[in-house]
Every structure is written in C-alpha cells, then in structure tokens.
Amino acid sequence: MSGRLRVPFGDLARQAAELDPEVTDALARVARSGWYILGHEVTAFEAEFAAFCGAEACVGVASGAEALYLALTALDVGPGDEVITVANACVYQVAAIVQTGARPVFVDIDPATHTLDPALLEAAITPRTRVLLPVHLYGRAADMAAIWSIARLYDLQVVEDAAQAHGARYPGPDAGTLVGGGASAICCFSFYPSKNLGALGDGGALTTRDPDLAARLRRLRMYGWGEKYIAVEAGGRNSRLDELQAAVLRVKLRRLAAWNQARRERAAWYRELLAGLPLHLPADDPGHVYHLFVVECDTRDALRRHLLEAGIGCDVHYPVPAHLQPAYAAAAQRQGALPHTERAATRVLSLPLFPELTRAEVEEVARTVRAFFG
Numbered sequence: 001m002s003g004r005l006r007v008p009f010g011d012l013a014r015q016a017a018e019l020d021p022e023v024t025d026a027l028a029r030v031a032r033s034g035w036y037i038l039g040h041e042v043t044a045f046e047a048e049f050a051a052f053c054g055a056e057a058c059v060g061v062a063s064g065a066e067a068l069y070l071a072l073t074a075l076d077v078g079p080g081d082e083v084i085t086v087a088n089a090c091v092y093q094v095a096a097i098v099q100t101g102a103r104p105v106f107v108d109i110d111p112a113t114h115t116l117d118p119a120l121l122e123a124a125i126t127p128r129t130r131v132l133l134p135v136h137l138y139g140r141a142a143d144m145a146a147i148w149s150i151a152r153l154y155d156l157q158v159v160e161d162a163a164q165a166h167g168a169r170y171p172g173p174d175a176g177t178l179v180g181g182g183a184s185a186i187c188c189f190s191f192y193p194s195k196n197l198g199a200l201g202d203g204g205a206l207t208t209r210d211p212d213l214a215a216r217l218r219r220l221r222m223y224g225w226g227e228k229y230i231a232v233e234a235g236g237r238n239s240r241l242d243e244l245q246a247a248v249l250r251v252k253l254r255r256l257a258a259w260n261q262a263r264r265e266r267a268a269w270y271r272e273l274l275a276g277l278p279l280h281l282p283a284d285d286p287g288h289v290y291h292l293f294v295v296e297c298d299t300r301d302a303l304r305r306h307l308l309e310a311g312i313g314c315d316v317h318y319p320v321p322a323h324l325q326p327a328y329a330a331a332a333q334r335q336g337a338l339p340h341t342e343r344a345a346t347r348v349l350s351l352p353l354f355p356e357l358t359r360a361e362v363e364e365v366a367r368t369v370r371a372f373f374g
C-alpha cells in the first residue's frame with residue numbers, strides 16, 4: 001500500500017451528500033404533485049435563473065445541445081446561411097449549426113484565453129453570415145464587447161454558448177454583467193450533471209432580453225404550438241426541461257455563487273502550487289468560473305500518462321478540433337488552417353477542479369505534476 005492519495009477528476013457524490021435531504025425532498029415534492037411537465041417548478045426555475053443572470057426571460061429546454069439548435073432556429077438560421085464559431089469546443093454547436101442546414105465557418109482562438117479571437121472576425125464575414133456564435137470555454141467568457149460591436153456593425157445576431165459558464169462575468173467594459181444577461185440575442189446553457197450548475201440528468205436553458213424571442217422559443221420547444229393543439233411554428237420539437245430537473249436545479253442555483261467562488265479559490269491554490277514549472281497556467285480573470293482548470297505543456301501526453309498512473313484524474317478538452325472531426329470534414333472543406341486551435345489541442349490538459357476538492361487533494365495533484373518535471 002502506497003498510502004498515496006488518489007484524486008478523482010470529478011466526484012458528484014460529494015455534492016449529492018451535501019445537498020441531502022434538500023434534493024430528495026424536492027424530488028419527492030414533484031413525485032407527489034401529480035404534475036410532471038411544464039408546471040410550477042419549471043416556471044419558478046426559469047424566473048429564478050433569469051433573475052440570477054440579469055436576463056429578461058429564461059426558457060428551460062431538454063439539454064444544452066437542444067438550446068443551441070433552438071436558438072438558431074428561433075433566429076431563422078437555415079440553408080444558405082453561415083454561422084461563425086470556434087473549432088476548439090468539441091462539436092456541440094457545430095452539430096446544431098449543421099442541423100439547421102447552415103454552414104459553420106471557423107475562426108481561430110486567442111491562444112491566451114482559448115476563446116474566439118474577435119480580431120479575426122471581419123475577415124470571416126461574408127454576405128451569407130447571419131450569426132456569431134462564441135463559446136465561453138472552460139468557464140471564461142469570450143471578449144463579448146468586441147464581438148457585440150462587430151455584430152452591430154454588420155447587422156449580425158449573436159448566440160452565446162454558455163454551457164460551461166454559469167455565473168461567469170464578461171471581461172472588459174461589461175465586467176459587472178453576468179453571462180446570460182448581456183446584449184446577445186440568445187445565450188445557451190447546459191445543465192449536464194458535471195456543469196457548474198448541473199441537474200440529475202439532462203437539462204438546458206436559453207436566456208434572452210427579447211420577450212418575442214422567448215415566446216417563440218416556448219412554442220418551438222413544444223411541437224410549435226401557439227396554444228394547446230394548435231401549431232403556429234413548423235418543425236417544433238419536444239424539447240422541455242422537466243419538473244423533476246427544474247426542482248433540483250432550484251436547490252442548486254441557490255449555491256451556484258458559492259460553488260463558483262470555491263472553484264476560483266481552488267484555481268488560486270493551483271496557481272500558487274504550480275508556479276515556476278514549464279507549464280502554462282490559465283490567464284487570470286476575475287470573471288472566470290473555472291468549469292475546468294486547463295494547463296498547457298509541450299509534453300502533454302507524457303504528463304497525462306504520469307498523472308493517470310499516479311491515480312490523479314485528468315482529461316483533454318478537447319483532443320480533435322471540430323474542423324478535423326471525421327463527421328465535419330466536408331463542412332470544413334473550405335476552411336483555412338486554425339494554428340492556435342490546432343496547437344492547443346495537442347497541449348491542453350484539464351486537472352481536477354470542483355467545489356468539493358480538498359486542499360490536500362490539490363496539493364497531491366501539484367506534487368505529482370512537480371514530480372513529473374523532476
């Protein structure tokens with residue numbers, strides 16, 4: 001027996017223990033209520049999450065992926081249109097763009113923040129461009145002030161993928177504003193269990209400042225109905241957040257700010273304990289909510305093996321950029337090289353970071369990383 005501490009990459013059971021019996025009470029309340037779809041819990045959660053973000057409205061849906069598809073559909077994006085986005089965020093938003101019949105156009109990332117580089121946007125805009133779709137990757141908001149000003153200049157809509165950024169704040173001149181409460185047409189969230197705000201299954205939401213867009217999203221998530229059994233939107237889906245998940249999310253939303261603060265604190269511990277190594281640490285940003293703590297190094301694969309062999313969980317977010325994914329090779333045919341995106345995919349490594357992670361665990365991770373560099 002080595003006596004060495006094993007550190008999991010994530011451990012949702014710790015959060016479940018902290019939330020017991022509040023979550024089980026909420027589940028029992030819904031189970032006994034006799035009302036399971038679009039009832040009091042969803043309405044209350046939507047109001048509470050809109051208030052949290054500073055948005056006019058929130059519409060609960062089945063998942064983050066559904067939120068992205070419905071956002072583009074509600075903005076009438078379709079065949080012949082182009083949506084500009086990044087290629088370093090797996091394929092979630094790319095699938096949504098392709099589902100509408102539109103074409104994804106990728107711009108490179110700013111290597112310092114791993115988010116869309118607004119300096120590259122104007123060169124990518126064509127007469128077919130309809131939407132700019134930045135992703136707030138790892139919990140850091142993209143440079144929205146610059147993106148919004150280009151959108152205004154070219155009369156484009158903005159949809160944010162905030163699936164990793166609940167409670168994050170925009171950088172720069174909008175530093176007081178929470179993600180979801182900004183100037184974009186629509187902001188998309190996921191409540192996948194491991195996200196900063198996670199359900200006990202799938203769930204998602206959209207926030208918007210536009211009540212007409214919110215009303216349209218409510219129709220699109222339920223068969224396109226304007227009123228019961230009367231379809232006024234073609235191609236509506238069944239994409240609802242259910243009462244059980246909404247009841248759980250209401251309990252968890254009350255803790256989101258404290259959990260994000262705990263994530264920031266653990267990120268600061270890593271910064272202190274990993275200083276001076278040939279390891280690139282995430283640039284500091286007070287609005288960052290550290291969905292993931294992502295370091296970069298030249299010998300990523302060897303470091304990853306070393307950590308896994310020592311019982312330290314770690315992962316790569318994400319190994320293959322969207323334009324190099326087998327499914328999207330054709331969609332990306334006219335795509336130029338994305339040097340920063342492609343380089344980051346070979347260098348990024350996510351270390352364990354969640355609100356319940358202990359100081360001793362962070363120290364063990366840091367000690368193991370230090371041992372790798374000798």
Ligand SMILES: *Cc1c(COP(=O)(O)O)cnc(C)c1O
Binds near residue numbers: 063089163
């Ligand atoms: C998780 C995630 C999604 C998809 O959310 P689901 O709820 O799993 O469908 C979309 N975009 C990003 C950046 C994500 O991290």
